[in-house]
Amino acid sequence: xxxxxxxxxxxxxxxxxxxxxxxxxxxxxxxxxxxxxxxxxxxxxxxxxxxxxxxxxxxxxxxxxxxxxxxxxxxxxxxxxxxxxxxxxxxxxxxxxxxxxxxxxxxxxxxxxxxxxxxxxxxxxxxxxxxxxxxxxxxxxxxxxxxxxxxxxxxxxxx
Numbered sequence: 001x002x003x004x005x006x007x008x009x010x011x012x013x014x015x016x017x018x019x020x021x022x023x024x025x026x027x028x029x030x031x032x033x034x035x036x037x038x039x040x041x042x043x044x045x046x047x048x049x050x051x052x053x054x055x056x057x058x059x060x061x062x063x064x065x066x067x068x069x070x071x072x073x074x075x076x077x078x079x080x081x082x083x084x085x086x087x088x089x090x091x092x093x094x095x096x097x098x099x100x101x102x103x104x105x106x107x108x109x110x111x112x113x114x115x116x117x118x119x120x121x122x123x124x125x126x127x128x129x130x131x132x133x134x135x136x137x138x139x140x141x142x143x144x145x146x147x148x149x150x151x152x153x154x155x156x157x158x159x
Contacts, residue, residue, distance in 0.1 A: 092111055
């Protein structure tokens with residue numbers, strides 16, 4: 001329904017970008033009016049998390065399960081995939097981090113489906129544009145945090 005692919009470049013190293021984009025408990029920092037619930041322990045295959053968005057009684061849950069998990073290896077490449085398992089939102093997201101020059105290229109590909117499926121045609125164009133903007137802003141904020149951490153780490157090393 002809302003199938004979009006965003007690519008960003010970041011000055012931080014892949015491992016630092018990975019640490020920020022896989023901190024699912026912090027996603028509420030990036031997504032407006034959202035608070036997060038995460039399973040115990042760290043992310044891994046089968047691990048789940050839920051974003052609860054809304055105001056007052058008007059809320060919905062976006063629950064997800066990690067279906068692929070490959071942290072950055074020696075080559076600096078890492079990826080994960082989550083599957084949306086909620087009653088209202090379905091679909092998936094795939095994220096790849098990889099070295100790009102002295103920094104990182106992040107690719108975020110997501111397909112969001114609003115249930116029930118008859119709403120697909122009605123909401124697809126609006127949902128795609130809104131998702132690109134919302135996730136684009138969230139990703140930009142995540143990468144800014146990764147760059148801040150990289151700068152702080154560099155400052156600590158020079159002391």
